Amino acid sequence: MSEQALSRALSRRSRMAHLKKQLGEGLFHLYGLTGYLFLYLPIIILVIFSFNDSRSTAQWAGFTTHWYADMMNDHQIILSLWNSLFVAIVSTLVSLVIGTLAALAMERYRFWGKLMMDAVLYLPIIIPDIAMAIMLLIFFDVSGIGFQPWKANFFGVHLAVPYSVIIGHVAFNISFVAVVVRARLAQMDQVLEEAAQDLYADPWRTFWRVTFPMLLPGIMGGALLAFTLSMDDFVITFFTSGAGFNTLPVRVFSMIKKGVTPKINAVSSLMLLFSLVLVAISLIIGKGGDENSSANTMF
Amino acid sequence: MSETYAVELRNVVKQFGEVVAVNNVSLRIGEGEFFSMLGPSGCGKTTTLRMIAGLEMPTSGSVMIYGEEQGYLPPYQRPVNTVFQNYALFPHMTVAQNVAFGLEMKKVPKDEIRRRVAEALELVQLTGKEKRRPKQLSGGQKQRVALARALVNRPKVLLLDEPLGALDLKLRKAMQSELKALQERVGITFVYVTHDQEEALVMSDRIAVMNEGNVLQVGTPEEIYETPTSRFVADFIGKTNFLNGEVVEIGDGLAKVVLENGAVVEASVPEGKTFVRGERATVSIRPERVYITPANELPDVRNAKAFSHLPAKLVKFFYVGSERRYVVLVGDTEVVVQAQNVDRSTRRCHTGDEVVLHWDSAQARLLKE
Amino acid sequence: MKKLLTLLRKRPSFQAWLLLLPSAFWLFVFFIAPLFIVLIYSFLERGTYGGVQWHFTLENYRRTFDPLYFKTFGRSFYIAIVTTIATLLIGYPLAYYIASRPAKRRGTLVLALMIPFWTNFLVRTYAWLTLLRTHTGLINVTLMSLGWIQKPLPLFGNDFAIIVGLVYGWLPDMVLPIYAALDRLDHSLLEAASDLYASGPNVFRRIVWPLSLPGVVAGSMLVFIPSLGAFVTPAILGGGKTLMIGNIISNQFLAAHDWPFGSALSFVMMAVMLAATLIYFRATSDEERRQL
Numbered sequence: 001m002s003e004q005a006l007s008r009a010l011s012r013r014s015r016m017a018h019l020k021k022q023l024g025e026g027l028f029h030l031y032g033l034t035g036y037l038f039l040y041l042p043i044i045i046l047v048i049f050s051f052n053d054s055r056s057t058a059q060w061a062g063f064t065t066h067w068y069a070d071m072m073n074d075h076q077i078i079l080s081l082w083n084s085l086f087v088a089i090v091s092t093l094v095s096l097v098i099g100t101l102a103a104l105a106m107e108r109y110r111f112w113g114k115l116m117m118d119a120v121l122y123l124p125i126i127i128p129d130i131a132m133a134i135m136l137l138i139f140f141d142v143s144g145i146g147f148q149p150w151k152a153n154f155f156g157v158h159l160a161v162p163y164s165v166i167i168g169h170v171a172f173n174i175s176f177v178a179v180v181v182r183a184r185l186a187q188m189d190q191v192l193e194e195a196a197q198d199l200y201a202d203p204w205r206t207f208w209r210v211t212f213p214m215l216l217p218g219i220m221g222g223a224l225l226a227f228t229l230s231m232d233d234f235v236i237t238f239f240t241s242g243a244g245f246n247t248l249p250v251r252v253f254s255m256i257k258k259g260v261t262p263k264i265n266a267v268s269s270l271m272l273l274f275s276l277v278l279v280a281i282s283l284i285i286g287k288g289g290d291e292n293s294s295a296n297t298m299f
Numbered sequence: 300m301s302e303t304y305a306v307e308l309r310n311v312v313k314q315f316g317e318v319v320a321v322n323n324v325s326l327r328i329g330e331g332e333f334f335s336m337l338g339p340s341g342c343g344k345t346t347t348l349r350m351i352a353g354l355e356m357p358t359s360g361s362v363m364i365y366g367e368e369q370g371y372l373p374p375y376q377r378p379v380n381t382v383f384q385n386y387a388l389f390p391h392m393t394v395a396q397n398v399a400f401g402l403e404m405k406k407v408p409k410d411e412i413r414r415r416v417a418e419a420l421e422l423v424q425l426t427g428k429e430k431r432r433p434k435q436l437s438g439g440q441k442q443r444v445a446l447a448r449a450l451v452n453r454p455k456v457l458l459l460d461e462p463l464g465a466l467d468l469k470l471r472k473a474m475q476s477e478l479k480a481l482q483e484r485v486g487i488t489f490v491y492v493t494h495d496q497e498e499a500l501v502m503s504d505r506i507a508v509m510n511e512g513n514v515l516q517v518g519t520p521e522e523i524y525e526t527p528t529s530r531f532v533a534d535f536i537g538k539t540n541f542l543n544g545e546v547v548e549i550g551d552g553l554a555k556v557v558l559e560n561g562a563v564v565e566a567s568v569p570e571g572k573t574f575v576r577g578e579r580a581t582v583s584i585r586p587e588r589v590y591i592t593p594a595n596e597l598p599d600v601r602n603a604k605a606f607s608h609l610p611a612k613l614v615k616f617f618y619v620g621s622e623r624r625y626v627v628l629v630g631d632t633e634v635v636v637q638a639q640n641v642d643r644s645t646r647r648c649h650t651g652d653e654v655v656l657h658w659d660s661a662q663a664r665l666l667k668e
Numbered sequence: 669m670k671k672l673l674t675l676l677r678k679r680p681s682f683q684a685w686l687l688l689l690p691s692a693f694w695l696f697v698f699f700i701a702p703l704f705i706v707l708i709y710s711f712l713e714r715g716t717y718g719g720v721q722w723h724f725t726l727e728n729y730r731r732t733f734d735p736l737y738f739k740t741f742g743r744s745f746y747i748a749i750v751t752t753i754a755t756l757l758i759g760y761p762l763a764y765y766i767a768s769r770p771a772k773r774r775g776t777l778v779l780a781l782m783i784p785f786w787t788n789f790l791v792r793t794y795a796w797l798t799l800l801r802t803h804t805g806l807i808n809v810t811l812m813s814l815g816w817i818q819k820p821l822p823l824f825g826n827d828f829a830i831i832v833g834l835v836y837g838w839l840p841d842m843v844l845p846i847y848a849a850l851d852r853l854d855h856s857l858l859e860a861a862s863d864l865y866a867s868g869p870n871v872f873r874r875i876v877w878p879l880s881l882p883g884v885v886a887g888s889m890l891v892f893i894p895s896l897g898a899f900v901t902p903a904i905l906g907g908g909k910t911l912m913i914g915n916i917i918s919n920q921f922l923a924a925h926d927w928p929f930g931s932a933l934s935f936v937m938m939a940v941m942l943a944a945t946l947i948y949f950r951a952t953s954d955e956e957r958r959q960l
Contacts, residue, residue: 032765032777035758039784039839042795045806049798057798058809102691111681117688120695126889128897128941130914131934132699134921138709138931139702171698174691194354195387197374199401199452206375209400213391232788235899239921249790256794256904260801268791275786283779371674 050265067266080251088230091169099177107185124175133239140164147242168240177222184218303366305488311360320346322512335491335499338509380449381458388433395429401452419451456488533583540634542582560630564607565660586637588662594653609656710931728932744913748896751834759842767850785840800824825907833901842887849883
């Protein structure tokens, strides 16, 4: 083979390789696109049909906001939304404190019984919610704690929220908060706390001046996760609420059981909006993660 | 009453579970001293420093600062400050906030804090960088902030844990002399931990060489280099050659040793160490203390003093600019000889030649094997 | 007080337990204790009107092996396995796709994954209900009006519908850990491998796959366990006909009032999960050893 022919053959081979690579890359893009379509299309269709001027969720019959008005006038739905918010806020606050303390202990100390505590903290995360739900149901029944409601005035709305629901939510949220805060703590160099102590800060002030400001993104992340899990939970609420108490997911479930209507689409779209807001908040927190302002304003 | 030391350790032991990190260490560090703890990683030097700071509690023994037993006093109640290995600057505070932190914790009035922070930043030449965040500083600047943050509290003792470890070579050399000058100016006792023997030699008034949790030798840089009392110290500080043999005669400060190849050399016996005839021992001789001549040349007049002579074979030669480095074989043992390149005289020994090594017997050290 | 502080300094494990006190209290009282109560219940006889009778019995466990329930266990297991494999097959390339994008695009793509991940599971399941329903679902209605099919496809009320719902619900849980593992992968390793004559498939088989295995294991567990214990998905997409073990368990509490049997069922379910987890971990670590 002449030198020219050889170089021609080589350049053909490299062209083929290049073409093959481009083709592969194109197919890969297509795959990625399909993957995201699979994730988003059902949600988008759901939102579209919440504006459908018909009882059908399959055939488009014109635009209306009738279903949203319907939803707003349904005091059952509104009440269940307040219930959801109340349960989520209270259980988030409680689990945030308890979970953060647990994370500090687990990440900053070596002690007897740590392995056991590790297991106890992880179990609520991995155990299926149906198992946890019936465990709590039996427990509240036999212990005599029962399903007593907490009568609360929540922004002027009178709620009756069973303690058992809040206790159950805190029980699974502690673990999630602890995991998120631990992850942040693990990234944080312990030497900073030692430096503070070396500079005459006692443990209390070390925590508030150094550990806490640096931990804040983790705590906020844990709070968001706990709030979302609490807002989303259906199974555990369903089993621990006794009779007649609805959070939004419980209400939606019983509506679905009665039949599909665009009104459910409207409620679902509202819940979707909530999730989007939470994602946006988590993004803002993530951005401020390293540059969070300190409590120190001396200079 | 006994003299008061800035820091005194008495029989300090630290165990982590089964591991003994610091094994019965006793040290006395005088006021205003630049005292270094030198050793390889894991030798217990950092643990010892942390016990002085109160960041670790000794398993047994006692730590005293200016004669006061520290016991279980937490770090924030001890009159010492630390410069940490990777500076440990608070990333969420500015330079000025970092430096002011200790004073705020001690509830110093705000006016005074402002003044002292400015002074401290001036001392480390960082005036004008008050509002910067640690992230916006170079390695050398972070180092200075860490120093200012500690010194601003006017500690009785400043503890430094490999403070120059993260800097590049050139900056490290510059900071070494700067740090030494700073220490002389402020007059505070420095306890300095490093694994860099040159750094320790250059900066310290005294050095404690540590290995495997034990203090092997304490002394001035010169004492440590010139009169090591153990094989480890001789080997860890500077370069040295080891020749193994058997003690055959012990005289006035000098001992005769028969080497494995049958040659007899002399070496000085360290104070406080006793050897007996027939004992196996090691002769340590620094490369720059050995002279090399071709075997067929007569030994020169230096023969008049107590000199040792050792036939060897030259196997490698390196031209290093400021010096000439010879590698010779004595039996199976490699010995390195360094000759200062003081004039441009032609080299008389060549690879493959039979040569003779000479040294002043007082410069060689007899060490336990 | 001072003595107490000194004691705390001397014994750091006391400090740790002080910090753990609230969480340990909450979890032991409201999680571990209920777990043991359920365990005890599973060995008791059912009472006449709900509740229990304090007689020890193994009958509840024997009943879980009755063909009726055993079949449900088998089907749940089958659905969970198929779901896990399907999410892995769909999710791995998707994770790889995200990881191979430029750093800037990656953030957006991961965020785009988070939005469905943060969306209520019930809502996402309901979305599929409106798509899959036999006569009134969007897919069948559309296909029939286009004339592509004469009879509605059997998309609803069967294993298929449940698997689709579960795959959709748990896909982000598979993609995220795999992506995290791939993202950690040092790009120079791939270059080193191709420098050492490894072709594309070989680079994947010998370098990428073994190093992403921890993500695959984590993702598979995150999908398998909730799939096996699924309750909402079969309740909505199973059309009341196809049930999984989660529904049988809930029926014991909501309808049949046989709490001891429900307790026994949930313990058997958890045992199956534990066993599957152990087997899976062992299998994958063997795989890893072979690769090394």
